[in-house]
Amino acid sequence: MRIGLLGTGPWAQMVHAPALDAHPEVEFTGVWGRRADAAKELAERHGTTAYDDVDALFADVDAVAVALPPDVQADLAARAARAGCHLLLDKPIATTVEQGRAVVDAVREAGVASVVFFTTRFLSDAEAWITEQAGVGGWFTARAQWIGAVFTSDSPFAASPWRREKGALWDVGPHALSVLLPVLGDVRHVAAVAPGPGDTVHAVLQHAGGASSTLALSLTAPPAAAGSTVELRGEHGVTVLPESSEGALPAFGRAIDALGEAARTGTAHPCDASFALRVTEILTAAETLLTVQKG
Known part of the structure; x- marks a missing residue:
């Protein structure tokens, strides 16, 4: 599959470009970015082509990543x-x-395949756990915490304008939901409130399966407090999302595989x-509720 990359920021440099370059079934065709000089530098690093015209790419x-x-x-x-790009x-x-x-x-309308990289869903242990818990059922409640130190550390994402504007709700909230929805419905x-420091948000969700869940999300925690967890409680006891040491690179490789399969088979991921x-x-x-509270 010939794949082009849109973007040249830290995530593109750390994950997308290396994974595309290393994937045995991908031809890393080129890079386009909003800054031509950054696209040229990233393309040269991976032996591919920098594009000035995104339509030409x-x-x-x-497909595009x-x-x-x-x-x-x-x-x-x-x-x-x-x-016509996947x-x-x-x-x-x-x-x-x-x-x-x-x-x-x-x-x-175009009949193309799509995969969205919710990182946790492409970690092998985590995905196996999610599949297992969805099959078990009988869940009563869940607790998800995604606590980051992006704005209180030397994170390469600390200066990200969209993260500064939208905060933890939009940056790590998708991770929590990507785990909870397939299990709880x-x-x-x-319901959502923002009583915590910085961008910290707490939310309560009622799920179609009857269970409720609580979310604690932040990008402004002290570095020593950072971490994520998902805990489920129900008829069969208590279980916790397993920690993974795989990292984003192999997970993104699996996302590339998933896109290829969806494109070949026509089956949605x-x-x-x-x-x-x-x-x-x-x-x-949730954001609408928080906006009303801020008045």
Whole structure:
């Protein structure tokens, strides 16, 4: 599969480009970025081509991987789909329902495949655990904590404008939802408050399966307090999402595999654009409540 990369920031440099370069079934065709000099530098590092014209890249590839802010990603993803490119997107797919729906509509109309890289869903131990717990059922409640120190450390993402604007709800909230939704079912009701420091948000969700879940999300925790966990409690006892040492690179390699399979078979992946749109809808509902509270 010929794949082009859109984006040149830290995530593109750390994960997307190395994974595309190393994948045995991928021809890493080229890089486009909003800064031509950064695209040229990243392309040279991986022995591929820098494109000044994004439409020219679309014409030369079978698929695009996108490592751009969500509002930029959404418009380009819809454009790429209309050009016939399969999509390997990042979470969140968009920060408005309208933009997310435009991506889904473009994917459906063009008949292309889509996979959205919710990192945890492509870690082998985590995905096996999620599949197992979804089959067990009988869950009563769940607790998800995604506590980061992006804004209180030397993280390469600390200066990210969209993260500064949208905060933990939109950056790590998708990770929590990507684990909870396949196990507990869709969300029927959302409650959210922001009583914590910085961008810390707490949310309570009522799921279609009858269970409730609580989310604690932050990017402003002390570095020593950072970490993530998901705990389920139900008829069969208590279980916790296993920790993984795999890292994002092998996980992204599996996402590439998933896109290839979806493109070959025409079978939608569980983490496709439609699933990502549902995540955006839930986060938008929570954000609306928080905006009302701020008055």
